[in-house]
Amino acid sequence: MGAGRRFVRRVRAASLRVAPALALLACRDEPTGATAPFLVEASLSAAPGIPVGTELAPAPTFVVRNAQGQVLANVAVAVKVSAGGGILRNAPVRTSAGPTTVGNWTLGTLAGVNEITIKAGSAPPVRITLTGIPGAAASISPSGAAFEAPAGEVVASAADLVVRDQYGNPVGGTEVALGVAEGGGSVSPSIVTSDANGRVSGFSWRLGRFGGAQKLVASTGSVSAEVFADIRSGFSPQVRFGGNLTEEVRAAFQVAADRIQASVVGDVADVPVLNFDMSRCGVQDATVSEVVDDILIFATVTPIDGAGKVLASAGPCVMRTQSRFPVIGVMRFDADDIAALSANGRLPAVVLHEMLHVVGIGTLWRTRDLVFGSQTSDPRFAGLLAASHCVAIGGAASCADGRVPLENTGGSGTAEVHWRESVFDREVMTGFVEQDADMPLSGMTLASLEDLGYAVNLFSADAYSLVAASMLSPRLSPSLLAPWESMNFPLFEVTPSGWVRRLP
Helix, strand or coil, X not given: CHHHHHHHHHHHHHHHHHXXXXXXXXXXXCCCCCCCCCXXXXXXXXXXXXXXXXXXXXXXXXXXXXXXXXXXXXCECEXXXXXXXXXXXXXXXXXXXXXXXXXXXXXXXXXXEEEEEEECCCCCCEEEEEEEECCCCCEEEECCCCCEECCCCECXXXXXXXXXXXXXXXXXCCEEEEEEEECCCEEECCEEECCCCCXXXXXXXXXXXXXXXXXXXXXXXXXXXEEEXXXXXXXXXXXXXXXXXXXXXXXXXXXXXXXXXXXXXXXXXXXXXXXXXXXXXXXXXXXXXXXXXXXXXXXXXXXXXXXXXXCEEEXXXXXXXXXXCEEEEEEEEXXXXXXXXXXXCCHHHHXXXXXXXXXXXXXXXXXXXXXXXXXXXXXXXXXXXXXXXXXXXXXXXXXXXXXXXXXXXXXXXXXXXXXXXXXXXXCCCECCCCCCCCCXXXXXXXXXXXXXXXXXXXXXXXXXXXXXXXXXXXXXXXXXXXXXXXXXXXXXXXXXXXXXXXXX
């Protein structure tokens, strides 16, 4: 019995000692008004608009107050990003005795609302909100619409540029300088300011008349970009080189091909050519077995007849049976004369002259019955479109009858396949090469291609007009250089199924 009584007393004593502790635990689980979070107050010293991707410094702070307005320390809090996709590092989990920093807050990279939410107990959550604005310009690029136009014309107004920051956000209010770097076109105005969507619009970019690469440089501060435009044309001459051609010669052929692509803009139907041996056109070690889009031109530099005589020969060799447009052409330049042509800058104009023969000037006129008065002292080109342009450039006295004077001297490689030198002088398609590079491609020549059935772009023509002295009377035997080229005319035709046969 004595032992049993002692046991009971010890248990009761233990219960008395634990009770105060349980009472304290109960107080912690259910705070009184003095310790319960009632209000969260936030403080933000930063400007409302902050560049995206920026870490705020100083960081926002907050305090938690009880119902009596006292700041509470060591209160459990939850601080997290709730909008904008930013990053929050070192976020607090309990309050400090004074203002508590939210941690290291870096805004998201997308311009717009950024927000963090602070939650403490049953107090209403507090949100700190600011706007992430675009950063400095980091790139300039097309808006998506292609820059494209026929040579010599203005690109579509829908095509513009967009200024963006390093994260891709459009940047407004940025001055962008514009300048043509390649292609010979023009742009106006030269400085444009981006709008609220970062768009740089309202400028006019006129592409170069000669075709080829078209490049605009747009810059702001240290940021610059190259913007390219395409020449809109459905016609694309393909040039294949034979022999050891210098880069200068290749470049001259490319310039001529670009010019013709800029001038002839309508597509010519594709045609297959099956295993055609190019030796039948005078080109060795070459076979054509492919679908030809528009025209394929073989270009070579080879000995012809020594220096100072025939400089070149050119023309179509194979033509389509239905449209009668050329499929394959050949251009040959005398290896003994090519250096002299390059020396004074005439090579590009001479190459253009020969390539236009391949396309059809002079070489297809008879297939369209466009030569009037052949074998007389006054042969004429009977194309009405070319004649109207002849009048427009000041040639009313020579072309008022609806026909354009053709060369009447110089032999079979010159007469009746060129414009008359005594009337049109320096025009690129007269039959005598000039002493310098000033040989303009006139709208009359382009119109003559239209008379042949091609779709052309007259904006690609050079400025050209006739002087009054050339309007007097035709000189039948002008004192000029000796004939300098020989002409090739079509020898074969290709059927729509690809079979090549000799022309009658």
